[in-house]
Amino acid sequence: xxxxxxxxxxxxxxxxxxxxxxxxxxxxxxxxxxxxxxxxxxxxxxxxxxxxxxxxxxxxxxxxxxxxxxxxxxxxxxxxxxxxxxxxxxxxxxxxxxxxxxxxxxxxxxxxxxxxxxxxxxxxxxxxxx
Amino acid sequence: xxxxxxxxxxxxxxxxxxxxxxxxxxxxxxxxxxxxxxxxxxxxxxxxxxxxxxxxxxxxxxxxxxxxxxxxxxxxxxxxxxxxxxxxxxxxxxxxxxxxxxxxxxxxxxxxxxxxxxxxxxxxxxxxxx
DNA sequence: TTTGCTGCAAACAATTTGCAAACCG
DNA sequence: CGGTTTGCAAATTGTTTGCAGCAAA
Numbered sequence: 001x002x003x004x005x006x007x008x009x010x011x012x013x014x015x016x017x018x019x020x021x022x023x024x025x026x027x028x029x030x031x032x033x034x035x036x037x038x039x040x041x042x043x044x045x046x047x048x049x050x051x052x053x054x055x056x057x058x059x060x061x062x063x064x065x066x067x068x069x070x071x072x073x074x075x076x077x078x079x080x081x082x083x084x085x086x087x088x089x090x091x092x093x094x095x096x097x098x099x100x101x102x103x104x105x106x107x108x109x110x111x112x113x114x115x116x117x118x119x120x121x122x123x124x125x126x127x128x129x130x
Numbered sequence: 131x132x133x134x135x136x137x138x139x140x141x142x143x144x145x146x147x148x149x150x151x152x153x154x155x156x157x158x159x160x161x162x163x164x165x166x167x168x169x170x171x172x173x174x175x176x177x178x179x180x181x182x183x184x185x186x187x188x189x190x191x192x193x194x195x196x197x198x199x200x201x202x203x204x205x206x207x208x209x210x211x212x213x214x215x216x217x218x219x220x221x222x223x224x225x226x227x228x229x230x231x232x233x234x235x236x237x238x239x240x241x242x243x244x245x246x247x248x249x250x251x252x253x254x255x256x257x258x259x260x
Numbered sequence: 261t262t263t264g265c266t267g268c269a270a271a272c273a274a275t276t277t278g279c280a281a282a283c284c285g
Numbered sequence: 286c287g288g289t290t291t292g293c294a295a296a297t298t299g300t301t302t303g304c305a306g307c308a309a310a
Contacts, residue, residue, distance in 0.1 A: 002283085002290060021274075036292045041275060043290095059187045061300070062274055075235045086233040100244040103216040105205045107244035114230040114237035132265060132308085151299075166267045171300060173265095191275070192299055 005043045007031050009052060009067065018056055018064040018074075018083040056083065058113070073111075077118040086114065135173045137161050139182060143197040148204075148213040150192050186213065188243070203241075207248040216244065 011027040012019070019027070025040045044065055047053035056064040058076050064083060071093065073086040092112070100107045141157040142149070149157070155170045174195055177183035186194040188206050194213060201223065203216040222242070230237045 004291075034292070036294095037274095038276075038293075039291060042277095045276095055189055057187050057189045059185055059193070061191075063189070073229065075230055075233070075237065078238075084233075084235070086230055086235065089229050089232075092229070096242060097244070099203065099219050099222070099242075100205055100216055100246075102219075103205070103214075105214070105216065105244060105246060105248070107205065107246040108208075109246075110242065110244045112226060112229075113241045113243075114227070114235060115239050115241070116230075116235060116237040118235070134266075164267070166269095168268075168301075169266060172302095175301095 013067040079119040148194040205244040209249040
């Protein structure tokens, strides 16, 4: 765990959104001005393999990252692209995996993602998730 | 609906896997040898907007495509990258969306994806999903 | 004729990689 | 020292785009 790697993890852990690699790079650069893009990418990959960071992908040509703190789902705004956490419901894990098992698969994990708008009136509940 | 667009859709509809753009390009080229990559991408995008094709993305730096035939889930093999369909369970749609609504979101749709291995012994059910 | 679509090639954006120097144990 | 990681820049990959010619309404 080098200084660079630690700072990448610290910065990613300190935010509650789901930044892209270049946003992480900008955050980390405030503390380590000489860090390079390659190092950020390499460390995100390493941290991912260590299970400390999760990579998210939603059809765009870039990934988002989050520091992995337990199971939860995501709501993706199809208008602004923002990603929000949704707490995992008790028993969901087993229920979902059962669906896969019935189809003959034995999953190690699953992802549940919701799509909709958090921006437009009528498309959202207006709870102000902006 | 041009000839090229029709062939892209036909070829994609004719397979039960989830090919990448370059694989679709190869398939289409057997029937339209002069078609270009750009045209394939443009038509995939158009067909997607028409709701006839769905784009899938699983953390890799490329997309997979499927001809959209009703709701279903996916099982992604973390070893070989293959994607398999899993039929949607009755009532799952409402149950899942309810989770999001309780968190204050109003989703239009959702995605349920499973991850595991279809290749390795012990990690799979051995049903031969290769 | 007007509008949209094609093939081609160049452009792009996100990510990965090769390498020599720096670092760590 | 020996192996790992870094910064840098160049390379790679998947995808998009500009443009002139074509096709179809």
